[in-house]
Amino acid sequence: MRITCPLCGERDRREFYYVGDAVALRRPSPDAGEAAWDDYIHNRDNPAGDTQDLWQHEAGCGAWVVVDRNTVTHAVNNVTLAAKVTR
Amino acid sequence: MVKLIEKTPCAGLLPRSIGLMTLAEDAYPAMTSIAPYQGQSRQVSAALKSTFGVGFPSPNRSLLSDRVRITWIGQGAAMICGEAPPTLTGAAVTDQSDAWAVVRLTGKGAEDVLARLVPVDLRRPQFRSNHTARTLLGHMHVSITRIDAKTFEIMAMRSMAQTLVHELSQAMENVAARG
Numbered sequence: 644m645r646i647t648c649p650l651c652g653e654r655d656r657r658e659f660y661y662v663g664d665a666v667a668l669r670r671p672s673p674d675a676g677e678a679a680w681d682d683y684i685h686n687r688d689n690p691a692g693d694t695q696d697l698w699q700h701e702a703g704c705g706a707w708v709v710v711d712r713n714t715v716t717h718a719v720n721n722v723t724l725a726a727k728v729t730r
Numbered sequence: 731m732v733k734l735i736e737k738t739p740c741a742g743l744l745p746r747s748i749g750l751m752t753l754a755e756d757a758y759p760a761m762t763s764i765a766p767y768q769g770q771s772r773q774v775s776a777a778l779k780s781t782f783g784v785g786f787p788s789p790n791r792s793l794l795s796d797r798v799r800i801t802w803i804g805q806g807a808a809m810i811c812g813e814a815p816p817t818l819t820g821a822a823v824t825d826q827s828d829a830w831a832v833v834r835l836t837g838k839g840a841e842d843v844l845a846r847l848v849p850v851d852l853r854r855p856q857f858r859s860n861h862t863a864r865t866l867l868g869h870m871h872v873s874i875t876r877i878d879a880k881t882f883e884i885m886a887m888r889s890m891a892q893t894l895v896h897e898l899s900q901a902m903e904n905v906a907a908r909g
């Protein structure tokens with residue numbers, strides 16, 4: 644598996660650390676209520692298909708990246724800098 | 731106070747010549763990492779340029795002036811090697827002198843040595859002089875910069891100096907054995 648870091652270019656997967664669902668970029672507001680916070684902290688989809696994860700280019704530039712990939716085909720469709728995601 | 735004797739990170743380990751290649755230490759008198767705060771990159775780069783003649787490097791590039799080499803070392807960060815920078819407002823500035831082992835691998839076969847250890851294609855023409863990469867050498871996090879057609883500069887954390895020299899020497903022996 645290869646991931647194209649927006650800064651460094653195409654790199655081997657071993658340079659990256661898998662963090663988890665990109666839900667971490669969509670933190671609810673403090674007063675969003677119990678249901679929203681329960682969902683944010685505990686509930687994750689387990690899709691057969693397109694998914695969006697956070698990875699870190701830990702053995703490279705150190706950037707956090709959002710990886711759009713497909714769990715069925717293993718295709719990596721898009722990679723963006725987490726710093727560029729508007730929250 | 732006891733007079734302490736300063737040792738460079740690779741003291742007693744280098745230089746080594748194997749085959750047509752040489753591995754030597756290149757200890758900079760000063761190394762300083764700089765990371766401009768949000769919105770300050772342009773101002774910091776201008777300050778560097780007026781002092782050293784070169785500004786903040788773009789990703790995957792290293793800039794050389796007659797006084798310093800400034801190498802991109804990651805997202806929003808660069809290492810000034812050679813001289814300490816002037817007082818910089820608008821950036822996180824950290825003295826990293828003595829914290830890094832810096833070596834130069836030179837000679838015919840240097841690319842083949844790195845090809846055995848590094849998961850990035852460092853051959854020319856895609857990796858030319860003053861191109862740089864943050865990547866792995868074995869299991870070590872390193873910064874690799876091409877100095878010229880047959881020379882690479884490799885920086886690793888000082889605590890890894892012995893492993894760095896071991897890994898490179900082993901690969902140099904293996905490449906040299908192939909003739």
Ligand SMILES: [Zn+2]
Nearest residue numbers: 648651700704
């Ligand atoms: Zn990167």
